[in-house]
Amino acid sequence: KKELNIFGSRNALKADFLDTIERASKKEIDLSKFITKKYKFTDAADAFKDFADHSGKWLKVILDFS
Numbered sequence: 001k002k003e004l005n006i007f008g009s010r011n012a013l014k015a016d017f018l019d020t021i022e023r024a025s026k027k028e029i030d031l032s033k034f035i036t037k038k039y040k041f042t043d044a045a046d047a048f049k050d051f052a053d054h055s056g057k058w059l060k061v062i063l064d065f066s
Helices: 014-025 039-053
Strands: 035-040 060-064
Touching: 035 039, 039 060
Parallel strands: 035 060
Antiparallel strands: none
């Protein structure tokens, strides 16, 4: 009943993603710098709450399924 309009954009081409994936797989890019915090999967509720509480400050939160 809300009639929402959602717009998005991406400022990259497919080739940019492929290049980044290739460089990351060769360990030319340290992706760990982008991960703010890791949680066990069983702590997913806390992860979502903490991420929401730090909106705009945290970049990536990882859920570990192992």
